[in-house]
Every structure is written in structure tokens, then in C-alpha cells.
Amino acid sequence: MKTEIDNQIVQDLMPQKFGRPGVIWTTILIILCVIGFGAYISQLRNGLVVTAMRDYASWGIYISNFVFFVAISLVGSLITAIFRLTNVQWRTPLTRISEIIAVAAIIFASLAIIVDMGRPDRFYHLFLFARLQSPIMWDVIVITTYLTLSVLFLYFPLLPDLPILIKNYKGSKFEMWLYKFLGSFWKGTAAQRLMSHRAVKIISIMIIPIALSIHTVTSWLFATTYRPGWDSTNFGAYFVSGAFLVGAGGVVVAMFVFRKYYKLEKYITEKHFDHMGKILVMLALLYLYFNVNEYLVPAFKMKKAEEHHLMSLFTGNYSLLFWSVILLGMIVPVIVLLFPKGRKPTTMFIMGMFVVVGAWFKRFLIVTPTLLSPFLPIYDVPESYGKYFPTWEEWAITIGTLAGALLIITIFVRLFPIIPIHETIEEADVKHKMI
């Protein structure tokens, strides 16, 4: 009986070859990446002048995109570390999904920063001439650390699955070589399990402060600059709460897609959606609370120097986007997900999409309107410098990075089980014994 269940789990959770939709999806992602790369070559050749960034909006969608990637990567620490440490039983099918989202996002967060550089050939100067006084240096340090830890956090729990893949999966030569290279040495001995358990525990504890600091430091890139909308002592908590929200939204979207495409209804159940829905409500309310603090308090005072920025969001050029993000990205998900019917998979997927898309535009609203409302007016510039709308190169590169992150997740899912097989078997065994 036990072996039958185990075999069934192994069979269900094995990586699957792309079907037609998978091939189309991957091809689209590759095309988007290639277009983005072509646009980047154009930017390298002609300089940042190909972007719409000028004296006023010196940070555009590249930095918004960077902040978005950093934010969504925080989900790794939420689902894997926090849930693991607090012994949340239902977390197992979601841990690898969240960890690969974290790894893919943090890789492209690093690339988004390089894309924003006028002279990327001098990237190594950051390390060679590092100034610890600069918040940008702190960001480089925490991103590198978080990426390394996230990769390790993905790898250690993957170890017990690799021998299962070697034994049961009939893949290509490359796939088999990869599995053997990564985990043929895992025998599941007591010593190995002890070391792996210790490693996962260390990472679970370490990754929480590192994850908090990665997004806090990113918020400090803004908050240490004296500008309307950024000059806030709340920025760290505001960014972290927003990051947890978008991360959880991202996991919900991924859960739905993997469940549907790989027919994982037995493993990612409606109960998982229900739990994640409740978490989303809590995180959306928390982020809404910080938004009220960030906008309502300055709006109440309406300092002359900050009026232009606030009014551009409330009633000006960015008002439609601003209110859409607040409503669709926060308030609507809270209302819908408060009801049990709202926490069904399809509704959850739609709300997850609202949260993720809203979060991307929220980052744009944090970056650009502030830059277009400087405290001191900039003289002697063409009128067009007072506005910012990204050029096709900026859109292509940004979409290319988003596609790149999705491509990493897609390739990972193609090669490795998206739900930990060994852990699922262990849990099934425990249940079996209890019965």
C-alpha cells in the first residue's frame, strides 16, 4: 500500500516534457528575451540617450522593475523560511515554487541594475572601488548574499529528490548528467540527513533577516535621498510589507498555473488556495495601512514643496494609475478574498494577477512621479524633460527581463519537480502510519 502511494507520488510529480502549450510559451519567452537583448545592444551602442530618462526622471522603469524583482523575491523567505520555522504543515507543495520565484527574481534584479548603468563595462568598479558609505554598495552586498542563500535554499531540499529522478526519470543524456552531477552522491544516510537538516535550519534562520535587509536597503536607496514622497522613516517597513504582498500574489499565480498545467490538483488543493487567500488579505491590509501612512499624512499637511508630487498622484497625470493600483492591487483583493468563495483557485488566480500587475505599477509610481516633482526647480532644460514616458527600448528591455525570469522558472520546472517529491512521500508516510 505504502509503495503504491509512493510510486503514485513519484509518477505524479516527475518533471514533464513540454506539450504544445509549453513549447509555444517557451518560444514566446525566448523571443521576448531576444528582442530585449537587441534593445539592450542598441542602448549599449548609443548610450542611455535611447531611453526617455533625462535630468528630471533620471530613474525610469529600469529601477521600478528592479524594485519589483527585489520585492517579489522576498517570497522565498516568507513561504520557505517563515513557514518552515513556524512549522506550517501545508507549506510543502509551495516551498519550491516560492524558492524558484525568489532565485529567478533576484537574478534579474541584479541584471536590471546593470541595465540601468550608463557604463556597464565599469560594473566591476563597484567591487574594486567599493564605498561602504553608499547605500548602492549595501544593495550590491545584500543582493549577492541573498542570491547565494536562495540558491542554497533551493538546492538542499532538492538533494533527496535527485536520486529519485536518477532512478525513475527517463530523460535526455544532459538531464541525466545534470541529476547525477548535482545529487548522485545523496544516499539518504543518517549523517547526510543530519547535515542537510542542519543546513536547511541555518538557511531558514539566516534568510529572514537577509531578506528583510535586501528590501529595506532597497528602500533606503530612496529614503536616504531628500525628495518628496521618499523622505520617510517608514520606507523600510512600507517596502517590506509590499514585497510580502507581491511575493504571495506571485506564488498564488504560479500555484494556479502549475496545478492546472501539470494536473497537480491532488497536491495543490483548494485548501492551499484558501490559506494563501487569507494570507493575501492580511498582507494587502498591512500594505494598505502603510500606503495610508505614506500618502494620507503628507496629504493632510500638504506642504507646498510636496504638493506637486501628491497632486500628480491624487488628481494629476498619474491619478488613474495611482487609484487603479490602490483599488485593484489592494482593496479589491481584500474584499474578494474575505469571502470563502473568493478564495477558490480561479478567483485567487485573478486576484493574484491584480496584486502582481498592481505591484509592478506601484513601483513605477514610487519612482517616477517623485523625480518629476523636485524640491528645487531645474532650469534651462527642454520642456520635454519634465515628462517621462519610456521609449520602446526601455519597454523591450524591461519586458525582456520579466520574460527572462519566467524563462528561468519554466526551464527549472521542465528539469526538476516543482513539488518536492521526497518531502511529499515522507508526509504521506506519516499520514499512512497515523491511519
Add this chain to the structure above:
Amino acid sequence: MKRSRFFLIALSILWIASLQLLAQEEKSAIKVSIVYTQVNDQPPILKLTTKVKAGKKFTPLGGAEGSVWYNEETKEGLIGQFKTDKQGLALISLPPQLATRLDSLSPLKFIAAVSATAKWDEEKTEIEVTRAKIELALTEVDSVRKMEAKVLALKDGKWIEVPDTEIKFFVKRLFSDFPVGETATTDNVGAASTEYKIVIPGDLEGNIIVGAKIDDNETYGTISGMKTIKWGTPTEADNSFYDRTLWAARDKTPYWLLIFPNVIIATVWGFIFYLVYLIIRIRKVGIHDSNV
């Protein structure tokens, strides 16, 4: 049939004509003004401002092009051409052949015209300026500092005192003038004064630029007299860049910022290396077990 065709043609003509009329009506009302500006004995500058009517108010009109003439709109009288900036402002210096003869030519007449475009019609203005100057005297008796200004105008080749004219005293700052005392009016010998009581930062030696000015006067334009004097508080040179500060170069990083983050970085990366070591150990144990 014929009648309806005629009706259609007539309607089209009416429609086109009304469009034309509407297009003509869409032209905005604009305003152009010139202010003659001179500081001490420096060459005068003409400040041109263009505005456009938006609702009931006139707002700055950028990008308006036009010409400025001295005395008459002839080729000889042409001083230069201008295009106003985003704030609707353009500055024109007088050519040397005119600037050096101003005293003999006073009163001076300047004409400015904004060229017509599809959005507005041509607009002209002219001013007549009498040459004037402000003689500024700064005194300090028993720690009482005083600014005394005398306004003189050039009439019939002679500098004569100008009574009953408003004059403002100020300290020149980076973006605008900081007022000193209330606006004063010149007495019958063209003099006005104010006590200097303010405390304001100056340069390293305490130098500040103080002045008196007649602002946008319809007879004299904007005339100022300025002087540099050590009435400011000396600013201490900020040499902290060479100390260990947050804004110093990397070799001047504060010790606390070197120690604490590096301790944290070393600790965290120590654990990461330990994790890598664990992978190596797991591998070794696995290979050893396979061989056994």
C-alpha cells in the same frame, strides 16, 4: 435631386467657412513687455517677457520669437532677435556701439515685437527709459550699520537728484534678493536710507553683496547699485570631506561603518562557506558509502 445637390454644396461651403472662422477665433491674446535693467555701471540688459491669455489670467508664454529695436523699427535700429524660454523670458544685451553711447542718447526708446504665428497675432510694445543710477554708501558708526542710497537721473546732460521714488534695500542671495528693512522713498535730494540689522551668512571672510534698487519703474526701468562688504557672518570652510565621514572617499570610511558591516558580512558569509562545506561533506559521505 439638383436642389439637394446644391443644398449639400452650400452646406459644405458653410461648414468650411465656419471652420476657418473658428480657426481664426482660436488665436490667443498675448502680451509682451520690456524691462530695462542695469546693475551699477555694467552694460544694461533688456528683459523681455511674453504672456498668453489662459482663461481670465495671463500665463508665461514660452517659445515666442520676435525682435527688439532701438528707437525705430529699421535695420539700423535692430538690436537683436529673441525666443522666450519656458518661463516666457528672454534677455538681450545691448550691442557695444549702443551701450557706450547711452548717456548721450538718453531718454532711450526700445520697441519689441513678437512675430505672428498660427496661434497668435503679432504683438508690439515700446518703452522710453531715462538713464538713472543709484549711488550706494555703506556706513558703520558705533556698530550701527546704515545703507544710504542716492538716486540720480540724466536730464539734459546732467545727473540730477530724483525725489519721491520707491527704493528697496537688499542682500543678494543665490536665488533672489533678501530684503533689508521696509521699502523707502527718496527725499527731495534723491536720498533714502535704512538701518542694516540682519544677521546673514557670508563667504569665508563674511563678504556679502548688499544693494539698493528701483524695481520696474516706468521711467527708469530696474536700476540697482550694489557693493560687497564684510557684514555677513563668515562661513567656516567645511573640511569634513577629508575626515572619516559618510560623504568622504572610500579610504575615509568611518571606523564604525568599517567594523560593524564587515563583522556582519564576515559572519553571514562564514555561514555560507560552512553551508558549502556541508555540501562537500554530504558528497564525501555519499561517495564513501557507495564505495563501501
